[in-house]
Amino acid sequence: MSLPIHIEKYRLNLGVPEEAAQYAEIERRAKALGHKLFDSSSMRKDISTYLKNLPTVFYVETDYLFKNQYNTEEGHRIFDWSEEIYPNRDIKEGYFITSGVDELREAKNNQLACGYCGARYDASKTDAEFCHKCLDSEYLTEDSLYMLRLRNVFNENRPKGIPSFLKAAYEEGRKVFNIKQAKKKKEKAAQLLIDLEERQKLERYETQVKHDLLMVDINPDNLIYHKHSDTWSYGWRKKVTIEEFNTYRQKIADNCEHIARDEVGIAIYNKMERGRGI
Numbered sequence: 001m002s003l004p005i006h007i008e009k010y011r012l013n014l015g016v017p018e019e020a021a022q023y024a025e026i027e028r029r030a031k032a033l034g035h036k037l038f039d040s041s042s043m044r045k046d047i048s049t050y051l052k053n054l055p056t057v058f059y060v061e062t063d064y065l066f067k068n069q070y071n072t073e074e075g076h077r078i079f080d081w082s083e084e085i086y087p088n089r090d091i092k093e094g095y096f097i098t099s100g101v102d103e104l105r106e107a108k109n110n111q112l113a114c115g116y117c118g119a120r121y122d123a124s125k126t127d128a129e130f131c132h133k134c135l136d137s138e139y140l141t142e143d144s145l146y147m148l149r150l151r152n153v154f155n156e157n158r159p160k161g162i163p164s165f166l167k168a169a170y171e172e173g174r175k176v177f178n179i180k181q182a183k184k185k186k187e188k189a190a191q192l193l194i195d196l197e198e199r200q201k202l203e204r205y206e207t208q209v210k211h212d213l214l215m216v217d218i219n220p221d222n223l224i225y226h227k228h229s230d231t232w233s234y235g236w237r238k239k240v241t242i243e244e245f246n247t248y249r250q251k252i253a254d255n256c257e258h259i260a261r262d263e264v265g266i267a268i269y270n271k272m273e274r275g276r277g278i
């Protein structure tokens with residue numbers, strides 16, 4: 001959801017009587033709108049240029065509101081009333097929100113939050129008394145249950161008591177959590193077996209190839225099988241020349257059928273074909 005607002009910008013020098021009068025008028029209007037001045041020294045070197053170039057119309061994102069400042073769809077952080085503090089205190093530069101103020105206030109009045117997970121709810125769209133998003137959370141305990149009660153973010157305290165409906169929902173939430181945990185455990189155990197079978201399959205494959213090579217008097221000591229990438233490489237213990245490598249590769253190609261073939265002979269560097277009758 002977004003909400004359109006307008007801001008009015010100003011840059012005035014209190015040393016000039018007319019501008020001082022204009023500033024007094026701005027203060028009067030901003031206060032009448034209910035704004036509280038947020039003045040700060042932003043440390044931005046380009047602050048004056050930034051304020052000069054700041055657009056005057058924005059769309060505030062209302063899903064997550066703050067007390068006196070808003071994120072806009074345009075990517076700006078806009079305050080109710082903001083002013084830069086310059087070393088020359090006579091210079092007053094800033095802006096305040098002139099339209100959309102009531103709508104913002106209403107949106108804030110409708111903004112409920114869960115004190116546990118921080119989820120926001122729009123009171124105009126929900127009848128929920130408590131947050132459902134974290135009811136089945138792993139770390140939620142009965143002691144912190146009261147925090148799930150939805151309260152206005154800006155002006156309501158959260159009572160410590162736990163009403164029976166929340167207690168019942170919590171117990172229901174625990175059940176959901178336990179079911180989820182049991183399912184997770186089962187899945188994890190099943191995955192363990194799958195992983196084991198996969199590892200065994202690869203080890204069987206490697207052993208089979210080495211066995212076949214030894215049977216035809218080819219020493220596989222310098223040949224290594226990389227399980228994670230399903231590739232073979234020769235020369236891992238002792239460096240070999242290209243000629244030696246090619247001779248070795250040809251010898252394997254002529255004698256071992258368990259390493260996959262490619263267009264140039266035996267695919268020592270290629271991925272093995274899984275499940276090739278081993």
Ligand SMILES: [Zn+2]
Pocket residue numbers: 114115116117118119131132133134135148
């Ligand atoms: Zn929550």
